[in-house]
Amino acid sequence: MKTLTLKLSEEEHRMLKVVSALKGLTIKSFILSLVKNTITEEDLAKDSPIASQVNNWLKKLEESNFDVTRDPIYNMEGFDSDAPADLSINHDKYIYGKGSENV
DSSP states (O other), X not given: XXXXXXXXXXXXXXXXXXXXHHTTOOHHHHHXXXXXXXXXHHHHSTTSHHHHHHHHHHHHHHHHTOOGGGSTTTXXXXXXXXXXTTTTTSHHHHHHOSSGGGO
16 A cells, blocks of 8 residues: 655645535545546556556666665755754744743
8 A cells, every 4th residue: 555645736625625525435535536447457558658658667767776875865964053952842932932821
């Protein structure tokens, strides 16, 4: 099972919510039905242009032996900052001041 994260505009989300509700489906079920009803066996056939392109790309990726740990960005450490070490945990304290009475 794979997880897919999808960013939608407010309008796209509203349309998806309305249409799936009208069909009596959850958004997840509606999207899954679109995938199942849109991708055909022909699309997945080994001799189809789409499958051929995807398979070629996957083959090149496998042959490249790409090692993400050798990517300079992977090994890059955080940037230097004057921010407090606990900023991500205590951000409210730094934004609104000490205590929750200011929140």
